[in-house]
Amino acid sequence: MAEVVLKKVVKTYPNGFKAVHGIDLHIKDGEFMVFVGPSGCAKSTTLRMVAGLEEITGGEIWIGDKCVNEIPPKDRGIAMVFQNYALYPHMSVYDNMAFGLKLQKTPKEEIDRRVMDAAEKLEITELLDRKPKEMSGGQRQRVAVGRAIVRKPEVFLFDEPLSNLDAKLRVSMRVRIAQLHEQLKQEGQPATMIYVTHDQVEAMTMGDRICVLNYGKIMQVDTPINLYSKPANKFVAGFIGAPAMNLLAAELVNEGGKVAVKLPEILLHLPKEKANKVKGYVGKKIWFGIRPEHIGSYETHPDKEEYANGEVTVIEQLGNEEFIYFTIGGIQYIARLDSMKVQNISKGKGCKFWFDMNKCHFFDFESEENISL
Template structure:
């Protein structure tokens, strides 16, 4: 049983700084949960409280059926993988992998078996007699992961483990970690994994669910696709997705045709029929119109709106087009190679309003997603 429950967890430092605010999260047995957010949002602090490396100011932490607020880290059934590997430099890979088991007085043959199994899964068998100084960053991180694996913990904790690796290695390692999670589940001994990152690509590709944090508080906990398509507030909408969601400040109005629309400096964008009833409750409210880059078209023709192209980033199969629309910078994801786009030119654009999001200016909440 490896369910992790955080109930009204707070972290207040001696200087009065309130880092974590009433954090409530139920992580299911065998789930891959990602904590994501900008630097300073307390995601690593939260992870360290789960690990027992930071004290809990108030609230309750349960790992399985055990109340763990005052339980020593070694007795929590967890294993942690750090950003900086934290390997013993004077030990070989074999010795690093075996060290935790030796301190727990495990039988020698069991230690050898566990070390061999982990090395084979992570493809580091040929590195067992090397020391950390003789290996690359990617190899060291695999050893760090192996050291956690051999302990067969109920809960794996990852604190930005890939941030020191180059882009290619990050892709490879996140696949290895995801594969490890799947293999443990298929073997009948699933492990709960809690993974901290500021990289939303890692979050979206790895997590069963993602917890988005800002300033020590939970913004939304949901599946990757729901976070992308149904953000509950402006912060989540802008944080999840690359390039970020475009935001245009405007006002909800009722047109002469009795339809709800967003007025942006005199430009009227009518909402689709299924959003009309909800929008009526916010008539004359200040709002933000949110649109993903892929929901802005560069092929609008006569029915579009003029925007100035300020920059074009060619990405191979697609282009990121930076636009100035009514003094606001926007980004469009353009995939049609037959349409020529030039910097410092005027182009007609249109918005796919069926995919739009409306955020109340005062609360920044998505008016189309009911809050609990």
């Protein structure tokens, strides 16, 4: 068993600053859990508390069936992969990977078997005689991962391991780590992984579940698809997704017997099902949210009844799609449109935009909780 359970975990520094506010989290055996959030949200602090590198002020951390609050890092059954690789520069790749096993007095034949097995998994067999300075950043990071694998830990901890790599290498390494997780599970080895990143693309593509943190509090823990389509609150809605969700202060009104969203120079009527969920907020101020891909133009959706007239200010062309920035009533919106379907949209000109009100979100103005789920 390699479950990781955090029970009301608190971290307060000597100066009184409270970094972590009573976190409760259950990470399942064999799960790939990603911690994501903005800088300063305590994701690395939380990971370091699990590792034993950061002392906890309150609560309990359990790994398997043991409370590890008083257990030193080396005895917690964890292996950590750092952002800066942390390899010994004077040692070969083989010796870097074998070092921890030698300290544990593991038999030489077993060390050799484990190192060769890990090297094969990560495709670094031909690098075993090299020193770290003779390798690229991506190769060094694979060695750091290999060093973790050979220890056969109960839990793997990754602290922003790819942030020093270029964009192309990051993609290949995140695929490699995701494949490794699946491979270890299939081989019956412990494969619980906790991965810290500030990159939401990494989080969305790698995690079985994602824990979104902000100011030391958990905002939501869910699958990537649920975080994206059913954000629990305004913070998660705005943080997950690129480009970010359009989020605007608005008012819900009753217009001709129908519930509508009132924005500067726009009135958008809600379909019946959506209206029923938020009718208790009619006459109140709310936050209105809609993702860029849920805004279309007259060109992409010529058969709709309700359009809003906007002025295009910026067009970002990405080949297969375009990000269209436009203003209505002095408010800027962003739409994500298929390049093949928008031949006549140009900067500085007017355009009719359509809002898919079946896909929009509403958040309580004060609590910022999603009221449209």
